[in-house]
Amino acid sequence: MASVLDTPLIVWKHPYPAATPIEAFRRYVNKAHGLSLQTYRDLHQWTVSETEQFAAAAWTFCGIKYSAPPTCVATGLNTMWPPPAWFPGARLNYTENLLSLGLAARPDGIAVTIEREGRQEVTRHTFRDLEQQVAVWATALRSLGVTVGDRVATVLTNSIDALVILLAAGSIGAIFSSTSPDMGAHNIVDRYSQVKPKVFICETTVQYSGKKLGLYSKLQAANARLEELVPDLTATIVVSGPLFRGKNVKFAADILPSSNGQRLVPRYEQLPFDHPIYILYSSGTTGKPKCLCHAAGRALLQQKKELMLHQGLDLNFVMYQYTTTGWMMWNYQIAGLSLGAHLVLYDGSPLYPTPVAQLELVQRNHPKYLGALKQHGVPRELDLSSLQVVSSSGSPLSREMYHWFYDTFPGNVALFSGSGGTDLVGGIVQGTTMSPVHAGEIAVPGLGMKVEIFDQDGHDISQTGEKGDLVITKPFFSMPLTFWGPDGEEKYHKAYFAAFPGVWYHGDFIQMNPATGGYHILGRSDGVLNPGGIRFGTAELYGVLDRLPEIQDYIAVGHKTPERNEERVILFIKMMQGDLSHDVLAAIKSTIRQNLSPHHVPGVIVQVKDIPYTLNGKRMENLVRDIVAGATPNVSGTVANPECLEEYRRWAYPKAKI
Incomplete structure (x- = not known):
């Protein structure tokens, strides 16, 4: 059986890394500071140990235009809370x-x-x-x-x-x-x-x-x-x-x-x-959405750093991101203009008239979607030779998805999976042209992002390969200014600094592979499954289910009733066609048991007609979990397909004794 902590196949390497912006940045840093940094790991370690020097280098190398220079790089860099003031005295316009x-x-x-x-x-x-x-x-x-x-x-x-x-x-x-x-x-x-x-x-x-x-x-x-x-x-x-x-x-x-x-x-x-x-705005699924206020300079520098140094964007790039104006990726993509890139903005359904329409857009312009494309198929006659980087965010990509991608797309295309959020209008772990891509993994922590993995006692377990909570332990550029409105500072602190004092708690359940340094996002921390005391993330199940062609979609939640001290996992399945047969049910259990463990096999597996998603294409696990637990959550306008929730109420405790 292959473990998620084995050394997965390298599916991509940059053919000419010396010609990339991040290598130019490495050489610039070495010359400016008399260093001999050689690898991405060397460079990243320097950016998180010498935060002030890194920030100054990023300001200069990424090309911030200003009318008055800063008096210093930052004040308050010794703590995460309250956040530091970056580049005080500088005057600029976004x-x-x-x-x-x-x-x-x-x-x-x-x-x-x-x-x-x-x-x-x-x-x-x-x-x-x-x-x-x-x-x-x-x-x-x-x-x-x-x-x-x-x-x-x-x-x-x-x-x-x-x-x-x-x-x-x-x-x-x-x-x-x-x-x-x-x-x-x-x-x-x-x-x-x-x-x-x-x-x-x-x-x-x-x-x-x-x-x-x-x-x-x-x-x-x-x-x-x-x-x-x-x-x-x-x-x-x-x-x-x-x-x-x-x-x-x-x-x-x-x-x-x-x-x-x-x-x-x-x-x-x-x-x-x-x-x-x-x-x-936060999703607002549990009340009024939180209003995250971002600073012009902070967002600009974070996004330029990622687009230029991680993805290699420059004047010759065409950048396309499917998004709506309600997702942070819309704000993020706009920063491509700061590098002189050509943006493509698309309005409409990504799947109309078929998922291939998006690839036809790429072919014309030369710059949840990959899953739909995998099911639909990609015509071989499409010319995708201009494609250089495909970035995926929002949901983790399984190892199976990486292998499908490189069986389908040109081998020179970099598939960069990443994870970040609206909270920081940027990334935390992501790809880079300086590092190889291993199937099923997010390659590296972002430059300047001191990423650690904490257990429930607040100990860093990154190097052990164990699963834990994603935290950031040093200040980074795009920490939000505040939560807009009354009690904004209190809400800000509660959201990110209450779980582990003085440390940014991001709310993702994560694991690092010590063999590669790559990351697996396993789901949200508040959605971690815990049957029989074995904690694991929903993404672990989803990565295995991707291998079964009979299944179109899925969502898993934990279910615990007052009569039952032990949590059960309920797996809801949407079939490609037909009913969930005994043979498919057996295949699901067998595949999960063989590729993960017997503890990962859900206690209940049922078929549903549809899976609820946010407008931004994320499965709404917490909403389904609350419905199954018997709660009546306020279903907000962030649910793309609220009509499907009715069938989940059939499984709500105490109506259904599952």
């Missing part, structure tokens, strides 16, 4: 940093391609075009009274409007916040009633999965409630679709200035490194 390199190096080169579902609409915008559109929207926002520190809230598709409004808000020093159009009215209000925007911008008609959807009633209801709860809301702007009734509701065309043939240039407010740029 939007200027995103546009300056592209404008200098290729002003008439494509900065952004916008593609609507079904290729209904494809538009391309140069860096010079983008600068002009940012200036137009910034002028409009200023005319509405928006100034430094005001919030601009949106419900927009992944469109040029969303991008330009973020950049325009950033140029003014306003704080941007976005919500995807598939969010319900109640959930829009839950978010924006907390951050209290001065301007609310939306579109009332969208297209998804081949259908035109009207959002008129939903947005009118959300806006009416926001008018009641947010006295400072001065205007609501409709970018596209019909206008709805409201106090200050206007079409965008009525507030955007005409340039009269003259070129407008943005005015970039010069602000501190730690000035806020955007507010993101």
Whole structure:
């Protein structure tokens, strides 16, 4: 039997690592500090042991544009809480940093391609075009009274409007916040009633999965409630679709200035490194979502570090990330502009008309999806020779998925699995062009990320190969500023520093392979399964279930009733077709027993019609666990398919004695 702690097959190595940005950074550090760092492990160790020197090197090498230099690298680096102040005294502008390199190096080169579902609409915008559109929207926002520190809230598709409004808000020093159009009215209000925007911008008609959807009633209801709860809301702007009734509701065309043939240039407010740029949100499945406020300089430096040094992004790259404006990956991908890259923004269903449509997009533009693609199949005639890096985040990739990928895609393509979060609008463990990719593993901790694995007593067990909680024990760039709203500092501390004082507790259950240094994300810590005192993560089961072609999807939860002191695991199965037969059931148990252990075999295995997911494509294990335990959780608008939850209630205690 193969153990998850064996040395899995190397499925990829960079063919010319000496030519990559991270190798250039290693040479730069060696020369600047008189060092002889040779491997990624050497370099990473230096970045976490010499945090101040690393931060200074990243500031210079990644190319932060500023109008006033910092007085020092940071204050308060000796502790994680309260978080340090990075680069005090520096003055800069987030939007200027995103546009300056592209404008200098290729002003008439494509900065952004916008593609609507079904290729209904494809538009391309140069860096010079983008600068002009940012200036137009910034002028409009200023005319509405928006100034430094005001919030601009949106419900927009992944469109040029969303991008330009973020950049325009950033140029003014306003704080941007976005919500995807598939969010319900109640959930829009839950978010924006907390951050209290001065301007609310939306579109009332969208297209998804081949259908035109009207959002008129939903947005009118959300806006009416926001008018009641947010006295400072001065205007609501409709970018596209019909206008709805409201106090200050206007079409965008009525507030955007005409340039009269003259070129407008943005005015970039010069602000501190730690000035806020955007507010993101927790899932909100257990109450109102938490509002995570991120600093412009912190997010910018973290994302440039990852995109440039880990993924090798530069002026020659085309970057595409399937996302909606409600996921942190939308904010993350925008940072690709700061490296002069060409972004592709896609609006619509990733699976319409088939999963292959996304690969056809890659072929045209040369830049939960892999699972759907694996089931659907990839036409051999697709030319994917331009593809260089595929990054996967959100859910762990199994070893089986890596092998399928390299049987299907060109062998030179790097498959970088990673894990991070909305909390830090970046990564924690990820891939790098400097290290090989082992099947089923996340290659390395990110530069500057002091990743450890704690047992329940707070001891580091990283090198033992045991499973534990992912923690970060030294400050990193993109620690959020605060949780917006009353008691924000208290909520911030409780979320990340209460479990292990002075240490960032991320909430992932993780394991490191001492043989390779690679990581296995095993699930969320609060979703760890514990039958018979044996703790393991759901991802361990999922990695094995990927091997069974009869199974389309799955979700596993722990179930413990007052009468039963021992937890059972319930595994819900969605079949590719037909019913869960005795033979398939036997195959599931046998495969889990042989590849993991008898303790991992679920106590109950049942078939369901569908598996609940968040809008961002993550299985909703905690929601299913609560339903099965007999609770009646508040099902929020973050559930992509809430109708499927009804069948899980059949298994709720005490109705079902399972």
